[in-house]
Amino acid sequence: MLDVKTYNNPIKVTWCPGCGDYGILNAVKSALAQLEIHPHEVMFFSGIGCGSKLPDYMNANSFTTIHGRALPVAMGTKLANHDLHVICITGDGDGYGIGGNHFINILRRNPDIVHIAENNMVYGLTKGQYAPTSQRGFVASTTPEGSIEVAFNPLTTAINGGATFVARGFSGDPKHLTKLIMAAIQHKGYALVDVLQPCVIYNKVNTYDYYRERVYKLEEAGHDPKDRDTAWRRAHEWGDKIPIGILYQVTGEPTYEDQVSELKAGPVAKRTLQPLTRAQADALRQEFF
Amino acid sequence: MLDVKTYNNPIKVTWCPGCGDYGILNAVKSALAQLEIHPHEVMFFSGIGCGSKLPDYMNANSFTTIHGRALPVAMGTKLANHDLHVICITGDGDGYGIGGNHFINILRRNPDIVHIAENNMVYGLTKGQYAPTSQRGFVASTTPEGSIEVAFNPLTTAINGGATFVARGFSGDPKHLTKLIMAAIQHKGYALVDVLQPCVIYNKVNTYDYYRERVYKLEEAGHDPKDRDTAWRRAHEWGDKIPIGILYQVTGEPTYEDQVSELKAGPVAKRTLQPLTRAQADALRQEFF
Amino acid sequence: MAKRRNDMTIRLAGEAGQGVESGGAGFAKALSHGGLHLHAFAEYMSRIRGGLNFFQIRVSDHPLWAHTEGVHMLLAFSPETMSQYGSHIVPGGALMFDDALKFDHDAITRRKAQLYSMPLTKIAQEIGGNKIMANTCGLGALAGIIEYPFEFVAGVIKQNFARKGDAVVQGNLKVAEEGYRVGRERYAASFDWKVSPLAERPDRMMINGNQALAVGAIAAGCRFMSGYPMTPASSVLEFMAAQARKHDIVVKQTEDEIAAILFAIGAGNAGARAMTATSGGGFSLMVEALGLAGMAEVPVVIVEAQRPGPSTGMPTKTEQGDLLFALFASQGEFPRIVLAPGTQEECFHTATRAFNLAEKWQCPVIVMTDFYLTTMMRLIPPAEFPIERVAIDRGELLTPEQLDRLAEPYLRYRDTPSGISPRAMPGHPKAVHQACSDEHDEYGHFEDEDSANRLMMAGKRWRKFHNIVEDLRGPTIYGPEGAKTTLMGWGSSYGAMREAVDILNARGARANLLHFVDIWPFPEAKATPLIEAARELVAVEGNQSGQFAHLVRAVTGRRPDKMVLRWDGRPLSSEYIIQRLEEAKVHA
Amino acid sequence: MAKRRNDMTIRLAGEAGQGVESGGAGFAKALSHGGLHLHAFAEYMSRIRGGLNFFQIRVSDHPLWAHTEGVHMLLAFSPETMSQYGSHIVPGGALMFDDALKFDHDAITRRKAQLYSMPLTKIAQEIGGNKIMANTCGLGALAGIIEYPFEFVAGVIKQNFARKGDAVVQGNLKVAEEGYRVGRERYAASFDWKVSPLAERPDRMMINGNQALAVGAIAAGCRFMSGYPMTPASSVLEFMAAQARKHDIVVKQTEDEIAAILFAIGAGNAGARAMTATSGGGFSLMVEALGLAGMAEVPVVIVEAQRPGPSTGMPTKTEQGDLLFALFASQGEFPRIVLAPGTQEECFHTATRAFNLAEKWQCPVIVMTDFYLTTMMRLIPPAEFPIERVAIDRGELLTPEQLDRLAEPYLRYRDTPSGISPRAMPGHPKAVHQACSDEHDEYGHFEDEDSANRLMMAGKRWRKFHNIVEDLRGPTIYGPEGAKTTLMGWGSSYGAMREAVDILNARGARANLLHFVDIWPFPEAKATPLIEAARELVAVEGNQSGQFAHLVRAVTGRRPDKMVLRWDGRPLSSEYIIQRLEEAKVHA
């Protein structure tokens, strides 16, 4: 195991005291340390939002992209250099709201990418508007009479859309979360870890207490993550009992990178660039005679 | 019943001979005629693609928007004037691909909007690239070795995402399709009719014959569209047997418009505009003292 | 040194969440009740708690147009404020702080600022029984030091805490009073700046740019707003959401900015006055739909509240860096109108004009603001916001009665001399309405081949673009004619330029200004003579390249003689302009 | 009238799906095998079957740069072609058609065109046993009428039908031969234009702009392309997909254009040369990400193949309407490079330069083409595409060995005099790599508050922008120095301008041209003297407002004396330019 401090950097964390993002940051570092992945072997991608600042607080490769767009940038990097471990960090508004189309499309592609979503069910950084994951009736600055939309369910959507690993964690239980993130990294294929992340400022509904009273662990409830139908039904559970743990996992599916012929000889980013040979050039010109 | 010719206009249809879109156009006209909806009472919204030209071939209000964006424009219109029947016509690339985020969000909102998707599982107008709905392995100009993505399933996605009416039609059976469209129009809430639409030029896999051999009618198979789990499982069927008909319908859910307090007094587009009264103006200024 | 009365700047500074903004707003209210003129603005970080924020109040007995850079009294809630803002205190000014906080005193005194240590927490605890009232105590002390009558502070406390019950009101009152007493006793004598209430105390509105815009939109009959949160535009959406019920406005936060503008276009095409608001990043996502509005000729108002780019940039800072982007955004060529108000009053009037212009010319109207303008507040007489008397002109929108009488078939895109095609709301039996993003014929049907039709339709849109300019205004002129130096700017820099002009003229350096609200189509006929007449033309802009100067040169050929540009995320100020003017070399 | 040899234009026209393009390409090949020079371009509709398409071949014994408007021989496959294109036939020219089709003969003869009725279907049926060979018959007849030796037609038939088996080859050969015989017998005498093979018949490549760009990209070592289909850019993606296996290029069609550019940015940042291609509508969606590439300093090449806007516009027509949009797209200010090749050769070289510039300056490079340039073909000597000799310059990309030796901590955004920060590919233990869309410090960490840091980082990017210009080229000059008239244009209009210059000079009206490939940052030092030296400066552009003229005036102050603009969806041609020049009034 590596020293967790390997991933520390001198940047001052700007999250509010008590924010659920701290637990996620610690869990991520701890998972990497336990798996002995060095800072230069992993690359983080995030969007914009409170949660998306996470990579900035770590010593590791990262690309803080734009709001909602971590996934496609990560995909481009993975396809250019699949030697890198790729971890995406998104907010709920970021990853499921404005980034919704990238989300449903990464599900169909199964790249070997880990996606950790900091799901606080509110827009934190922009000061408390409702999010797609906000519960129906959630009162916020832009929904003074309460949201009138069905909340977006990332877990059922992921299972429905083709994800091969779907889990939910709770940032109030960082040990359990660490295990989930480790499992996600070890999973070959796209792995979603949706994290229940209390925003202590703007979400007065889904608080630490709210979750502590409700969460239960799937692995303790005899859940079989291999069966898609069961997983999908389970993923609808919300209310008195909220499941955390691995909801769904199917192994043996080829990753996207595995299926790209052009990557058989190794990452394209690592090929030395030189002009084509005379023979290659002639063959290319030949297309036009 | 109105005369179907009511909806004719002098525009020359530009679809290829044999295109599945003809059957859809006829079914749409026939459904409106049977429901006695006049051309000025309905408004069509489409994107860009072969299928999206449909509204141009009808005598009825319409807005041909941009590629992938019919749904949000339709939502804006519906919220401004909910007296209009609103029907969206999208291609599969258009409505489920580039427009994917609008699709998953309209599901959560349940506006009283009909969405007819011309699903030919290929990009027609741009000459035959693969689409999100293309079957895995589909060979096209941009996927010379065949698509390596899980095909997007609009039906399971709709059921998963909160749609209150989900059906599939086949443009080779316009009578049945007409009934589905009528049911969709009569449904109060968002209604998706995904239509299996052969593209006779670019999709040599999913042809009329392909479908004729495989489709069966749900209503003849004793399917209960009220149960979401059953519907979701059924919506995965693809291969030797392909279900058409109403997969899922739940009634009694409030529409989005029903829940917007500001619309209680009627469509906002129809209010006469005049300056605020002195009292209103004073109240507004009062916010800043 | 003689006391200076009613001309000072107070800054409250601390971490996010420490009540800097609410405290500042309360104190501003107290000053306003004394009939004083105010300018207030805030700086905050892109984080929710911690960090460094300030709220700054400039107070005077005459109307104010902008902030100034020097601070006379800094009320510090956290030690970091000192290292960051200490240098902003003018000589003789003071730093007031809770004696419970640790400061690097030397650094301050080295700068010739006075150090006013106050037992704020202690008083709050002892007198009020709750240290949360330390802020109240600080504000009381502040009033005491500047010798502003306590009754005004008391009035605000009563008003603000009323809904928390009498006990809270009384507690705060007592704490404030004690703060007042101690502050005055200890430091009033040594502090040179004083504020006293004026004889005339008319009601004035304390309003920022976003609020003024939203009020203008409501006054203009906006019936639909869709948006997606983005600093500094979010508060337009939030204000509209709060007002929605009262004015029957449909307000919708959408999944992204693409949907936001498309919802508005759908509503606008259906006949509701519709708007959206965003910042540069969101506007980037709206670009494709902007062209749709141009092609389909849909009226829609888009507020573009700028912040420093590129990309995510500096979310809570200010810049005027998106002008050329807004002018040319989206493929192809189509009529659009770009307006950039400079003050709250202009925000209000520009909003109402924007809706009228959008409907008259059936095209998108972009209103450009920026972080500074949207958040800064001034005290303004209510008469400047004649909400009940705005003119609503829907242009050639056909009424149901006109449509009933229609003889020929309705043509949505009828070719007319003005370029404007009379518009029917969809839903009338006489006027089936077809709109189209593809090139189309007069009816609205696809016609993307024919050359003659293309020339007709592109010509029609082109005529609109050329005719719009008649409805637009030339620049505002302020200052003496034939001045030696002419400052030229647009949008939010108005206040800073105006104050700079006043200062320069007071110094005898004859200066005036040309300020543009109406930017595109460029009001060439009205502006060119004024630009050409300028002796020394100075472009003043909150960006790095001089974007407006680029535009002016492209249209008029005139190159500014100097450029005063600012792009460090901070707003232009009169001091900055004058200092740069003195340094500025001739622009190469 | 004397016969004119080797200087004519042939147009094949019919519905989509009737084989207009394949027939035309086949005939072009036959001509090319005779050593002739060709220019070919097609016009088609935004539909898959039916409608009206044409494929036009201009043939000559000297190199050609553009099409001409007049048609000498129109081979019509459908009646509509006649009403639409009849007027394009020059006096004395001919319309050839299958006698099975019904035409309005009068309309044609009124225009002084000859009518060549041919039993194409009949011959196909009787000789070949299949009416599908009517096209082959028509091409045979065409060759007969222009007296081009049959052996060249036969050669192409053998080549093209080889994989369909001998029977098909023989059938087509017989049908073509009979067409040749009948055509020649009936009409050769009355037709004035003839084509004969040249003595020299070097191999030349028949290549269009998109293909030339893609070949350039492959030659430059492009390793990643993502895109979303959009006319007229799709064929770049499709060509790359077809070549992907051979050159180990990852090619990905994404869910939309937003993802397309972001995939490319991700790949570019990871160290693979990456590109995307789209048209204006897709580029609109890429605008936000463009700014990300600017801020995060990621090399990426973006092809913007223009078509007439606004919005969906005219998908299969041509225009140069997106220039100013490309220059200023996205919020804020950042370095970008905009290049606009004018010919296939320039497409190739511009693509290779684009990758080098993108990596050297670590910024987005936009290559602007348009429908006309991307689809028109010319016959070009292979030496013009020196694929194996392109220079690959990755700029300051640190090698693993350099990184191994790194002494200080790696700073992704190190402040340097050039503005370029040496770049590490993520993955090296010595260089943890952090990229950021927010304003950041040298390391890449968020720093969106500090004024000094902002000035450093914005200054660094600004220096890059100013230094880039040293790598850019001034305009190409063609024609005599000190000409009376100087045509000024950019991108695809090169060929038409060049031929116009030749015609004008042949007429004694001394003209030359300035053609810009490198547009932004504007190569001021190299261009301004040339622009200022122009006596009569004429802006030639395929748009309505004169966008390049706007830019030139903004930078140099010089306003063109005349404008020749075209915006009906059709490409500029020498005839159009000369005609407008004669009509053009001084630009107001």
Ligand SMILES: Cc1ncc(C[n+]2csc(CCOP(=O)(O)OP(=O)(O)O)c2C)c(N)n1
């Ligand atoms: C295109 C764009 N639109 C809007 C924003 C403003 N913005 C920044 S973060 C954010 C949402 C934050 O919510 P979420 O993604 O849930 O993250 P959280 O802050 O809650 O962790 C928004 C809307 C932006 N930066 N870019």
Ligand SMILES: Cc1ncc(C[n+]2csc(CCOP(=O)(O)OP(=O)(O)O)c2C)c(N)n1
């Ligand atoms: C933003 C944008 N990107 C791309 C295009 C080009 N385009 C037009 S139609 C189309 C796809 C057509 O496929 P689909 O939506 O499935 O409709 P179909 O033609 O198959 O009916 C595309 C990519 C466009 N018009 N706008």
Ligand code: SF4
């Ligand atoms: S606002 Fe909420 S999500 Fe953001 S840092 Fe604070 S607690 Fe965390």
Ligand code: SF4
């Ligand atoms: S290309 Fe396909 S979808 Fe398009 S009109 Fe032809 S058959 Fe129909």
Ligand SMILES: [Mg+2]
């Ligand atoms: Mg959130």
Ligand SMILES: [Mg+2]
């Ligand atoms: Mg399709």
